[in-house]
Amino acid sequence: MTLWTRSGRPRPQSGGFELAVWYLMRLSGLALFVLALAHFAILHFIFDPAEQTSEFIINERWSSLFWRAFDWLLLQMVLFHSFMGVRTVVLDYAKGGLRTVLVTGLYLLAAVLFVLGTIVVMTLPLPGTR
Amino acid sequence: MLFRYRGSEGMLAWAFHRISGVAIWLFVILHVIDIYLVGGNPEAYDELLAIYASPAGRVGEVLLGGALLYHALNGLRIILMDFWPALTHYHRQLWYASWVVFAAVGLPGAFIILRPIFAP
Numbered sequence: 001m002t003l004w005t006r007s008g009r010p011r012p013q014s015g016g017f018e019l020a021v022w023y024l025m026r027l028s029g030l031a032l033f034v035l036a037l038a039h040f041a042i043l044h045f046i047f048d049p050a051e052q053t054s055e056f057i058i059n060e061r062w063s064s065l066f067w068r069a070f071d072w073l074l075l076q077m078v079l080f081h082s083f084m085g086v087r088t089v090v091l092d093y094a095k096g097g098l099r100t101v102l103v104t105g106l107y108l109l110a111a112v113l114f115v116l117g118t119i120v121v122m123t124l125p126l127p128g129t130r
Numbered sequence: 131m132l133f134r135y136r137g138s139e140g141m142l143a144w145a146f147h148r149i150s151g152v153a154i155w156l157f158v159i160l161h162v163i164d165i166y167l168v169g170g171n172p173e174a175y176d177e178l179l180a181i182y183a184s185p186a187g188r189v190g191e192v193l194l195g196g197a198l199l200y201h202a203l204n205g206l207r208i209i210l211m212d213f214w215p216a217l218t219h220y221h222r223q224l225w226y227a228s229w230v231v232f233a234a235v236g237l238p239g240a241f242i243i244l245r246p247i248f249a250p
Contacts, residue, residue: 120170
């Protein structure tokens with residue numbers, strides 16, 4: 001069976017790491033279909049950016065653990081999916097040393113963003129505790 | 131050129147998926163840093179959000195939302211065909227169907243985001 005999709009990446013035949021990434025891209029993609037679209041709809045259709053000050057984030061948006069957990073899960077899914085997606089682009093266009101440098105840079109940047117996002121979502125005081 | 135090279139909808143679907151994905155990735159980098167400012171430098175966050183709420187910012191958000199919606203719908207199309215290969219024969223029809231959903235959701239969405247420019 002050599003049938004594969006026109007715009008997706010063919011399922012890697014080698015197995016191991018690449019096959020795991022292939023499945024995880026689809027799994028995180030499904031999660032993001034719900035999480036990212038809901039996030040965008042809430043913050044653009046229900047709330048307007050004009051009212052989204054720091055105070056709004058503290059007193060409203062992140063006033064419950066549910067929305068913090070929701071956004072932390074979104075952070076993990078989007079960092080994995082977007083950085084592994086860009087890694088696929090790098091693998092398509094770069095070879096040798098440049099490829100190693102770019103992929104390593106992507107992993108480092110993803111790690112830094114994971115730490116920054118985790119710090120803010122976990123340490124921002126809940127309303128009334130500051 | 132774009133339409134002649136290999137010609138088909140499948141190639142365009144792939145190109146749009148890649149371009150929208152890289153664009154969303156760039157925004158994700160900005161967005162994690164800006165939300166970090168809520169804890170680190172709330173005044174800077176408020177200033178940045180004022181830019182997001184400006185007319186130019188709203189046009190950018192419509193483009194971002196369009197990229198997100200296209201990537202989500204086409205991604206679903208890819209997953210469907212990956213796990214139900216017979217659907218690959220209808221990849222073109224599925225792509226057109228995703229554009230119907232894109233318009234049905236995206237046009238009202240763009241209206242909601244852009245409305246404050248004209249009716250503050």
